[in-house]
Amino acid sequence: MTETIRREIRAVAIIVPVYNEAGVVTSFHKSLATVLDALPQRFTILYVDDGSRDGTPQELASLAAADPRVGVATLSRNFGHQAALSAGLDLADADAVICMDGDGQNPPEEIPGMLGLAETGYDLVQMQRGKHARQGWFKDLSSALFYWLINKVSGTPIAPGVADFRLLTRPAVEALRKMPEYHRFLRGMTAWIGFPSIIRSYTMPERLGGRSKYSLRLMSRLAADALFSFTLRPLYLMVGMGAAFLLFAFLELAYVLSFWLRGLGHTLAPGWSSLMFVILFVGGSTLASLGIVGIYIGYIFQEIKGRPVYVLRHYHKPGEKPD
Numbered sequence: 001m002t003e004t005i006r007r008e009i010r011a012v013a014i015i016v017p018v019y020n021e022a023g024v025v026t027s028f029h030k031s032l033a034t035v036l037d038a039l040p041q042r043f044t045i046l047y048v049d050d051g052s053r054d055g056t057p058q059e060l061a062s063l064a065a066a067d068p069r070v071g072v073a074t075l076s077r078n079f080g081h082q083a084a085l086s087a088g089l090d091l092a093d094a095d096a097v098i099c100m101d102g103d104g105q106n107p108p109e110e111i112p113g114m115l116g117l118a119e120t121g122y123d124l125v126q127m128q129r130g131k132h133a134r135q136g137w138f139k140d141l142s143s144a145l146f147y148w149l150i151n152k153v154s155g156t157p158i159a160p161g162v163a164d165f166r167l168l169t170r171p172a173v174e175a176l177r178k179m180p181e182y183h184r185f186l187r188g189m190t191a192w193i194g195f196p197s198i199i200r201s202y203t204m205p206e207r208l209g210g211r212s213k214y215s216l217r218l219m220s221r222l223a224a225d226a227l228f229s230f231t232l233r234p235l236y237l238m239v240g241m242g243a244a245f246l247l248f249a250f251l252e253l254a255y256v257l258s259f260w261l262r263g264l265g266h267t268l269a270p271g272w273s274s275l276m277f278v279i280l281f282v283g284g285s286t287l288a289s290l291g292i293v294g295i296y297i298g299y300i301f302q303e304i305k306g307r308p309v310y311v312l313r314h315y316h317k318p319g320e321k322p323d
Contacts, residue, residue, distance in 0.1 A: 007119055007169075009095045012041045014111075015088030016102045017048045017081055022055035024208045028102045029063050029070075035108040036069075041115065044318040046071045047102070048088045051078035064316055071318035076311040082184040083310040085164060089173055091315065098167045099186075104208035106165040110200070114167040117198055123172040124190055124197035127165040129204045159199055162187060171195065182303050234292045 014032065018025050025047070036043045047060050049072060057074065064070040073087055085099055096118055100106035106127070114125045144160065164186060168176070175193045176186075191197075 007121060009115055009119055009169075010041060011094040011096075012043050012115065013088075013092035013094035013097045014043060014045045015048065015085060015092060015097060015099045016045065017050055017084035017088065018052065018056055018060070018102045019050040019078060019081075019084070020052050020054045020056060021102055022052075022059055024104070025056060025059050025102050026063065027208045028104050029067070031104070032108040033067065035111055039112060039115070043069055044071060044092075044094065045069050046073060046088050046091060046318070048084040049074045050080070050084040051075050061316075064318075064320075068319045071320070072314075072316040073312060074314040074316075076313040079310045081164070082186055085186055086184055087310045087312060089168075089176060092173065094170070096167055096169050097173050100165050105204050105206070107202065107205055110165075110202050113200060117200065118167055118169060121196060122198045123169040123195035125167040126159070126162050126190070126197060126199050128159055128199050128201050129161040129163070130201050162199065165202075166190065169195075180309075182305075182307065182309060183299060184309060 014036075016025075016028075016032075021028075029045070032045065036045075045067070047063070047070065049057055049060060057072075060070075060072045064072050071091075073091055075084065075087060088099065089097060096115065098111060098114060100108075110127060114127070117125045168190065172190070172193060172195045175195065176189060179189055179193075
């Protein structure tokens with residue numbers, strides 16, 4: 001930033017998506033409330049229940065009854081983490097919005113520092129896991145590969161270890177609301193809007209309980225949304241592959257013609273193995289290219305249908321009396 005802009009943040013909304021976090025969300029809320037009680041801002045805490053099928057809804061209802069700052073948005077089914085965050089961003093009405101997970105791995109103790117940075121003029125405070133944080137060898141490896149790939153092929157750089165623990169000011173939230181795409185990758189979207197931002201490192205503690213809801217299938221889907229929503233380079237790669245195969249074909253043609261022009265055509269022996277290799281290689285590349293095109297067409301199809309990213313079944317506003 002070229003200049004320091006002081007701003008006053010009076011109202012803050014905390015967005016916490018939860019899915020099957022019974023026995024965890026109450027402990028998380030206690031630690032969050034302890035931090036918020038010591039801060040001068042006016043807080044609302046919006047839990048977004050992403051179609052939980054355990055005792056999470058009952059725990060959230062108890063929290064809302066006991067704490068007037070708590071609101072609960074209930075989605076009609078499990079739409080996914082990015083959709084739940086989007087629902088919270090759409091419902092939030094505050095000077096700043098903080099998104100965090102309810103499993104305890106996004107420590108509430110970081111909130112004062114995030115607010116301090118926002119008050120100096122940053123519209124996006126992005127939290128980054130410390131390099132010492134370990135989530136298991138497979139998840140560490142897949143995460144490193146994901147960030148390497150997305151930064152290589154996308155024009156929107158994303159720092160490794162940056163997830164969905166962040167603060168956004170009202171202008172940044174309003175900018176995100178203008179991006180209605182169905183396949184949402186908020187880490188890329190927040191970077192794409194280009195607002196003044198800063199990265200703050202934090203130490204990631206252990207989960208309060210339960211297991212991570214990001215299975216291999218969900219991580220793969222998030223990676224696909226990130227790749228195909230933020231770059232066209234796979235299509236350019238296919239064009240380059242096609243051009244390379246055409247060049248090889250012309251070189252092969254010139255090579256064979258050179259034998260006939262020198263009167264050595266009889267020395268050419270049929271090369272069944274090499275022919276099969278070329279056919280299989282080109283055929284496989286063609287199918288892979290068609291698959292990439294098909295994925296893009298599928299994404300386009302889902303976008304043009306115009307379906308909502310989520311469906312809100314019920315919304316208990318903060319301070320509202322229980323039904």
